[in-house]
Amino acid sequence: MPEINSELANSSLKNIATLMESSLITHLPEPEGMEDQVIDAMRYALLSGGKRLRPFLVMTTSFLFSVKSVHALQVAAAVECVHTYSLIHDDLPAMDDDDMRRGKPSVHKKYDEATAILAGDALLTLAFEILSDKKTHPDANVRSELICTFARAIGAMGMVGGQMIDLKAENQSLSQSEITRMQHMKTGALIVFSCEAGAILANVNDERRSALKEYAQNIGLAFQVVDDLLDVEGKSEDIGKTVGKDIEAGKATLVSLMGIEPAREYGQELIEQATNSLQIFDEKADALRSLAAFVINRAH
């Protein structure tokens, strides 16, 4: 592992999180009637904190290609809208049935189920509205490629498909490769998009874009392994949501299949692979290297 600690990522994450909060507010529509309830719920979910990992990835990978930050911020907002919608829908009673999220009542507890479903739908739709806006990039070809790549990442063969597999896995045990595929779809695909968006914005389609996608795949899976470890070890204060749920649901995870120590080692390995993918970049990629250290530190 290179000599980079997690401090850089930690402070960048905090800076970007602050930036995101003020940016996200500007994208919410102004209600003119009783639709205010769904917009309130969107705001509640969008502004309830969170690490803003995906916006961090969009911003720091865009920085590698000197993309204008106003463009990157638009993409980061779209990504965070979709991440937030996925959390709202995943928390619903019919899905993972989680009453708490980031230490606060989840949207269907704060409002009601119907409002939560609609707020998720509206956030997903808002993400595409943001990407199609000329503010995201003056070249419509770039906006169109962003939208197409994004839609594929989060649809039935990406994030939504991954959640479907995850739900079905409660009734049947998945193999290690099936779990890995599920994780790549459920959380990996959006993380990969977050890392390649900068390349798309800069019209870069060479080995640098591939390297970032590889970095993203490994970071994404490592993040999941760490989450599973935290779930097993019950550090609810670290993840801000109900813990021990996977065990309770009898759900197979990489940790339950491999055991705690081998899983921790596997996480470390993934982080090393992620860092190796960054070798073609100079010190401009240090924040990404630092994030790798940050991810694995959470598990210790």
Place this chain on the structure above:
Amino acid sequence: MPEINSELANSSLKNIATLMESSLITHLPEPEGMEDQVIDAMRYALLSGGKRLRPFLVMTTSFLFSVKSVHALQVAAAVECVHTYSLIHDDLPAMDDDDMRRGKPSVHKKYDEATAILAGDALLTLAFEILSDKKTHPDANVRSELICTFARAIGAMGMVGGQMIDLKAENQSLSQSEITRMQHMKTGALIVFSCEAGAILANVNDERRSALKEYAQNIGLAFQVVDDLLDVEGKSEDIGKTVGKDIEAGKATLVSLMGIEPAREYGQELIEQATNSLQIFDEKADALRSLAAFVINRAH
């Protein structure tokens, strides 16, 4: 009213419905694992019939501007994906709680609630993937305008916001103007988009586009008035879903506020206004004129 009967629209609707079924299948992804369940549910909902009113509007208004039918078909497919997602989510127990749709079990009854939520999410996402595809239009500026206009029509200030108001209306009575606004958002906005998509595809942004939007607003509201009349009169075979639900829910509709006969007259008036908007078009718009007659005939 001009001397045009509803037969032209009736036969065009049937032709376009057949065309849509085969087109929609091609947009569904090929599952490679346990995500097949959500894709099955998408297919089940997409191919369970329906009038295909919105695809009809996209195709016939595109015809006015000599838009290539392959382009119009793409937009029609995207619109139908979104219409289908909205029905799936609206039918959920937390929303309108409808077990039947088009004479068949609704998606959450055929599968389960989680699958229904995810199938809706994936259809919404698929719609944007379709619009961003070069097959929809070679000019990315056109694709981008389609996406932006579409997203606004179906988001928190359009379709989703309208559904939010409709749900809240179960607990408080709306005025006639509030109901009209709700209907314009809930069903009108997508119908307006369906009618202006041809103009966007043809790069037309003059009084013809405005005329089509006006036609769409009036047809959309008339359609809703007729639906409410059918609901009151209990003709379940005509609408293929549970009837009398609005009354049961104590929900105010234009029909309950105005009374049956005045509502029928209002529907007739809206149809006449819709037809008047088409005066700037020649006989190429006859299928649209015929649709107006078709809509009001359902109420007799």
